[in-house]
Amino acid sequence: MKNIIIIGSSGGNLFNLGGANPKKLLDEILLQSEAAGLCLKNIQFIAADESMDTAKASTNTNIYSYKEDSIVNYFQGNLKEANQQATLLDQQLAEAIRNDAIDGIIAMSVDALGANKQTIAAAIEKKIPVVGTGGTSMATITSMGANVISSSGTTGSTNRTRAISFVSSLCKYWHIKFNPVIGSPNKKESTAQGSIWKNINIRGIMVSSLPGFIAMALILAISQIPALKGLSAVFDLMINALPVMLAVIAAKQVSDLDEVSIIAGVIAGILSTSGGIIGGIIAGIMAGVLVHFFFKKCIEWRFPITTVNIVSGGLAGLIAGLIVYYLIGPIALQAGNLIKEVIEQTVAFSPILAGIIAGLLIWPAILGGVYHAAILPIVLLEMEKTGNSFLGAVDMVGLVMVAAGINLANILSPRDRGESAVATPGFLINMGFGTFVESAYPFMFSNKIVFGGALLSAGIGGALVGLFNVRGTAYVPSFTAPFLSNNISGFIIAMVVPLICAFLITLIANKVSVKNSKQAIESKREVAAGKAE
Incomplete structure (x- = not known):
């Protein structure tokens, strides 16, 4: 079993892409690490209440660490005090690395010349692999001689995609088999075991989309008021948006890759509006499956995480949407119309x-x-x-x-x-x-x-x-x-x-x-x- 540590901060751009909720960000990395059989030994994560780009010495800040197999709040105060306290953890981590107790590092928006100085120095001495995000910080530690095996900016990334990218890179370096976790963390289902197909649940998609249909019904009712007749155009717009809504829900439920799958669902849904809600569901399911496929391949090919998200989200949604637009849409629309026609004829009889x-x-x-x-x-x-x-x-x-x-x-x-x-x-x-x-x-x-x-x-x-x-x-x-x-x-x-x-x-x-x-x-x-x- 390989031992790893997590170091860094909530960062500048990272703050807007998960750093503002450090517990969730760290939990996701822990989840994927456990799935790979990696042992998390410690954490030194400095989380400010605002982006580090604008943070001041007085900004409220927390330091998260790892104790007794759980993520704990190690310190709470202002940023100046937090940086001082962080040096104590930094020293502990550096000693662990020099004692050969640490095999790899996950770094996010690290301060290589300050709060993480000793850890980075020890990592360079021992040549242990480092993966992480934060364009400026990763470039700095690379230039200092760190053994950076994978780095990327944070733009376009999410907690889950970053975590999978980190752990995948380390596992590939150590020749360890890794099956990313998808769905609920409690289920711990592996994408490599075919569970992506188990996520396809038409009933779940329909039930989740119900609030959108109710909102449409409310608009229809309000538009019947003489003074609000103009809302009939809003009702027509909402009908056209239903396939998009269903595609997003389907893509999110199938791939469960957060914003990446949502973007894929939006693109696929927009291109499937001509197929009605059946077309939207099909497009969303296809987008979710393709997001998973492209994401996995891009990670294997060691694409930067930003590029991974752009390729998997954008390309998956585009391919699924175009297939429905040109091939499946007309058939799906006819199928939906046929079902409604059967009901109408039965009631009319x-x-x-x-x-x-x-x-x-x-x-x-x-x-x-x-x-x-x-x-x-x-x-x-x-x-x-x-x-x-x-x-x-x-x-x-x-x-x-x-x-x-x-x-x-x-x-x-x-x-x-x-x-x-x-x-x-x-x-x-x-x-x-x-x-x-x-x-x-x-x-x-x-x-x-x-x-x-x-x-x-x-x-x-x-x-x-x-x-x-x-x-x-x-x-x-x-x-x-x-x-x-x-x-x-x-x-x-x-x-x-x-x-x-x-x-x-x-x-x-x-x-x-x-x-x-x-x-x-x-x-x-x-x-x-x-x-x-």
Whole structure:
């Protein structure tokens, strides 16, 4: 196992590219080092509260070090005091290097003539490899004779790309196999093990993009006000921006290389607008995969990290976007239109029947895990065209309002006092945010009548959606939902009726349950009294 240290500061340009959050910057390097089997022995990182380009002697500054396998705050004071304290750590690191306890150095915006003077001198004596960023500082230590095996400026880099570049260069120098970590640090998934493909999750992309669709629905509703008709142009603009939003989310989730993947997603999304949201998703996924591929290759070829980001982010987004623009876009758009057309034709054939079926199936769908995988994407496809959705309206009346009715009954007339405390927050979220239908699960699973009442109420709500030809959405405050629909009065009726229905059925079920419990208790008492006699 090779032992390494991290030295440097939050820097000038680095401050704007991760140095302002030193703990996150250092955690990323630690994560990648552990993945490579490198042992971090110590840290001397001087983090000022502003860029070193403008920092003064009085600027508040922290020094981060490494103790007992964790990053710790070694000192806090002003910059002048921090530089004085840093010399103590500098001396310790230099001694460790001269005692052959350190094999490599990661340097970021170091002060080779000040706070890092002794460490750099020791590194030059021992000829240990040095990697790092900071154009001026790295040029200085190179000219002093340090064994710099990889250096770059900080422009265009991120915490993750810098960390991977540092560790990759050291591992290549030592002939150590290194699989960069992507995704959540807790998962520690390796890109070299094919996990990049495991990051492709259509459901995750759709759920993450939901706020954008809700924002579009809000603009649509506001634009219906006579004095704000001009916002209809904003609505059209947002529809065209949906593929870009989805492409960015897809690229970020697939590659998880921070700003690099975001840039790739933006470029790919802009070129895929003609393909609708399906085209945007495809372009984003392709961009995410290509970002990973180009990033890995550029690191292997020892490109400077700035160039790595430019090539992997820009080229990946461009290639993915052009493929969708010229080849996949028209097909993706037709596929999306076909799905919407099938829904429209089904509803047109028998709106009430379609509503009843959708209402009856929506609870089994969410309980079976099908909702987010199948229904939500269809809702978003509908909203892409009109800003609201038939299934979105069924969602609100069949899930949210039914759950609210069940919770309300358990607040006013619970089977026991504990259930009221459970139901209250659920009801408030149902009504206030148009979500958290899972709050009704405990009551549905514990009573077959309540479960059956939920299905019946949802079916009635779906029928009313079909009867009034409502298009709407959930995930918004319930009192605002009608104003985001195409039929305000019809949606109000369709929401209120299933809520009342679910409330009454649950109320009756609770009273029957309480009555049966009392009778059971009385029977036990009579039996006990008979035995006593």
